[in-house]
Amino acid sequence: MPKRSDIKKILVIGSGPIVIGQACEFDYSGTQACKVLRAEGYQVVLVNSNPATIMTDPELADRTYIEPLTPEFVEAIILEERPDALLPTVGGQTALNLAVALSEKGVLDRQGVELIGAQIKSIRVGEDRLLFKEAMREIGLETPRSGVAYDFKEARQIVREVGYPAIIRPSFTLGGTGGGIAYNAEEFEQLAKRGLDLSPAHEILIEESVIGWKEFELEVMRDLKDNVVVICSIENFDPMGVHTGDSITVAPVQTLTDKEYQFMRNAAMRIIRKVGVETGGSNIQFAVNPRDGRLVVIEMNPRVSRSSALASKATGFPIAKIAAKLAVGLTLDEIPNDITLKTPACFEPTIDYVVTKIPKWAFEKFPEAEPLLGTQMKSVGEVMAIGRTFKESLLKALRSLETGRKVGSQKLDPEQIREKLVVPNPDRLLYLRFAFERGISVEEAHQYTRIDPWFLQQVREVSQLSAGLRGTDLGEISPPQLRQAKRLGFSDQYLAWLTDSTASEVHQRRQSLELRPVYKRVDTCAAEFESFTPYLYSTYEQQCEAEPSERRKIVILGSGPNRIGQGIEFDYCCCHASFALKEDGFETIMVNCNPETVSTDYDTSDRLYFEPLTLEDVMHVVEREQPEGVIVQFGGQTPLTLALPLQRAGVPIIGTSPESIDLAEDRKRFGRLLTGMGIPQPPSGTATSFAEAAAIAERIGYPILVRPSYVLGGRAMVIVHDNQSLERYISEAVGVSQDRPILIDKFLEDAFEVDVDAVADGRRVVIGGIMEHIEEAGIHSGDSSCVLPTYMVKPEHLETMRDYTRRLALELRVVGLMNVQYAIKEDVVYVLEVNPRASRTVPFVSKATGVPLAKLAVRLMTGRKLEEFGLEDELPVNDFFVKSPVFPFLKFPGVDTILGPEMKSTGEVMGVSDNFGQAYAKAQLSAGSVLPRSGTAFISVNDQDKPNVLPIARRLHDLGFRLIATGGTRETLAGQGIRVESVYKVNEGRPHVVDLIKSGQVDLILNTPLGKDSFFDERAIRRAAVQHNVPCITTLSGGAAVASGISALQQNRRDVRALQEYHRNDE
């Protein structure tokens, strides 16, 4: 069928900030959708609150709105733009929920906007457990026994029928938030109540446990002619009981016979038809009883998903892209397969390799949370690897994770191992390998883990080879043995560890045997047709299909799995590097292992190597391709750590030299450099013992900022106020030794912090943006809201920062991007950190200024000069742009929500307006923290903050808020004539403040930390605030911003403006 000509303008909704359960896979899908729809001749209007996405690049849509994803703001956009249709299936659950809300409000009907890609009915059936169950019953498919409850009494009745263990799933929450498994009545009560609370519909599903069953997913597509195809089948290594986002998964299905697989495929086809997904992709999950093959349907998502991103990367079939084409009426047989060019997209990809995905968790960031896995997703990212065998892909995926852990370095008794196998946890695979090395049988391992014996047998084969090689001299390993180890997926480094040699010795040995990997293509068709797309993976076989070109080419190293502190922002930079270099005529070659990203779309670069970002794997690519240069400064820490080793191996690193990058990271040398330049820095020192640390603290004075020297990204960094805490930190948290010194800085209390992004060509420097942190010093810059332009920094300090930034860029001979962090205290500007590389704020600044900094930087790195681009010394910003972080606390019950020097946020949003208050209010709204317009504000601040809280309290009072406070704060405020009521602290009597929060009587909390004594009180407050979604501000500057925001909200403005509009005004 031809594409529709009755619609011209399509609104696409993105998925908002990166959160656990909804990550950059939706940037990938949204970007594809926008590209395709425009290529088909439609006008695209995009809305997304996340500035760090490729999809919000102004070039990708006709009109780009970075606005809150709320029904009110999207309605305002609809009124402004008058789109004909709305595509809600590429923006995750967020977009689907928003579409439902807009439909329920009557907005879509009133404005004549047609939903394409999914109908409200299908969204409901897909999401409403009861409707879904009924729909499955009607088509003769089984679902686990279950019931839906709207209150606890109903819940208790249902669990009597379902039995224990029972699974509790709240409806309409992301990534299964608030779900869990109850093994007894006590746990059940806790989980059921929390689930009822968390579900926007106050609805939970209580379900028969199919824990331990095999788990499968099918990615299915359907078009308007009712053609249905299965794009990819996925089998979970971890059986039912672990959220699929937290499971190791494998494509294609490994352990089903054709009869079982076809039964599942038939079921999937019936489901997509029954649910009524007319066009597009759906993800359907099944559980299979390993004893008799009984199949039950678990759930279906009538939209593209994390799994469909994985499936697209796993097969080379771009699901989101095709889904967008189907949404406008094209049919599968009309769309050509990108890779073969000659065959249509109406087929089922077949693959001749094995794909393994392993999630990456961040439990180290939340030490109070138990590192256990269940039905609620907790991972923050994932890696994918491709190999010709399961073993090879598994080991490649493991080394892509960058966890650096090795099997066998632990000392564990059998009981401990058993426990680690029985209870799903992030390291279960590691323990499994360990257990197999110790001689455990497949049967026993299956008893503990319920993992399919086929997978266990595969893991056992890896362990057996490890055990066989361990302690052998490298020279004694025969060439066939070495070949076998490499074919199995062992890295040089792992072999070195097994044989007590070095990776470079293993490498040399391999070179002498000419044992090198070849590259094979991902082509959707197992080589049945010629492939025109160089999407490659390495393996140890005979024939190489890389076929490198003779063009001028640059290799870009990506950023690997998403994690807290290294996320989508870096993928954005890598993609931009690729786009700009392509425009400049280079062949671009991307190396990355994160299946969620735009960078691993085979469309993004000329060539894609889906490979781990280790020295060995990158060197192999470089040796095969012989590029003119390699870019390491855009992918965050992962490629940076490779900079010096690559350079030593003779690889040309373009842009700022690895020596400069290293210098900026070496605190001693860098400190000397700053001193020589006359630039102030906080006093600091390095200690290798507690005594030394105490002496340094004595010299520079408390409070101090301490951190281990061997971790990056704010890991284990804390602020310490006294000797006692310092001792505890060292003895309990990190330890200290000659090899593992700790770094100590004077902590500049109450300082303002400022981030500066700049680009330089070695001669000239252009300042991209000067951003003022809204939260005060001591909170990781990634966790702090910030505003561009600054609104409270004195002009002379701005001038000082400009001067320092320029001088530092020239001194470090920066070619490309640079980020400097400053602190201003008592009219002194201190340099906290210089990072001569892409920073987290590059996409934000690019969106705010309309100048794509990463593209500019990469052009400078290939030798072009700033003067070509006609930029001023500092990019102008005309409106207020606020960036706010988004936190995963909801996923980690019991974890304290206080912010500190260790980054904890997973994503960010941007709020834009012509005044700071409104921009801040929009950012907060986008971050999911709804500022109240009126109501009761609870204020409790520490002694230092007491004098400064007055103007904020007064302002809140003037805005109509009723103020309540505990003890000292109340006295302070009352003493200044502000009307404030008293409330009990938790241990003083009832109802106390937490009771009030829980009963919905508090709308805003301003609570700055009071120190150890009231620690538990505060924790309870913050915990309750998170659960009841009451904004909880822990700093005064945050409080002031909130007051401005509320003031703006009260004016009830829904100003929406397209990015294209902002930047047109700049010209």
Added chain:
Amino acid sequence: MEAVLALEDGVVFEGRSIGARGETFGEVVFNTSLTGYQEILTDPSYAGQIVVLTYPLIGNYGVNSEDEESRRPFAEGLVVREATDSGDHWRLDSTLPDYLETHGIVAIDQIDTRALVRHIRRQGAMRAAIASGEVDRKLLVERVRQTPEMVGRDLASRVSCRQAYRWGKPSVDIFASQASRHSSKADGAEPPIRLVALDFGIKHNILRLMVDSGFEVTVVPARTGAAQILAMDPDGVFLSNGPGDPEPVAYAIRTARELIGKKPILGICLGHQILGLAVGGRTYKLKFGHHGGNHPVMRMQTGQVEITAQNHGFAVDISSLPESVEVTHVNLNDQTLEGFRHRHAPLFCVQYHPESSPGPHDSRYLFEEFKQVIRQHQGQGGSSFVWQD
């Protein structure tokens, strides 16, 4: 033990011997299905061929008695990247390597099967041998070159049954506990339709699905003539799948020609090619054939696409078809003929495998359609046939 795969053009791959020891010869072809290695091995259409499976891990779920597509494996040999030890699948009877050994199938693994597939894609299907142990490679290649080519060989009579037999087994419900299977099972109320199936290498799943649809099936040897069949007075005649080149199966082409218009006829795969020749079309050898479970076929009547299972090295030339037939199905990958029907006689046939074991079940409506055609034919009392679309 080591083994080699030697191709007629002199290319030799080294690997590891799995299954039976010794040597085997045949035409090497690749199959792109992700599942169903046991069904593939036991498909008689693979007689004379060594099968390369493109999916690298083969053996994961072992073998079982229900997935046999004929009385024994017919493939001459098997080439895979890695033969894996099976886990403990609930349907498992034996491991794949044991099964291969029991049935004397010579096989090889640890081969760069993708390199092999690309070679075949470029050079075309070719003769080959697998040999285990110490091998004189040059001599082996020489011997490969002396084996007969596929073109011109009648393999159907080699794999066909020797005597007629009744087939009464329906599909196996592997999930016996599951209530929701097989809505199309014969309910006993309708009288059975008597079918004669000409066996050129028939797959059991065709027979099972025929029974499921309410047919009473008698399987007869490939050389059974039209007169004999008419003497049995069946309600319909089925021409089965089978190995190799249709042209040398001249006796069957003659039989088919004599039956057209007299009895409703359905043909699958080789049966389709025989009917193509019987109506006056031409057949030719494809470069490397269609073997897999993901081939898109458009059903011309509806414009819808079926994902089909395929296994053929020869095809009917779409441009050679006479006016008397119309094209019903076309392969979207290469626009080759996938099905046609006679304009005035109750005859239709498809090149692909609607019984699809292994493969998708998208095309199983054809068995019901055949039943309807027969009923309609019966209703019209043998007068000129008009399709009711």
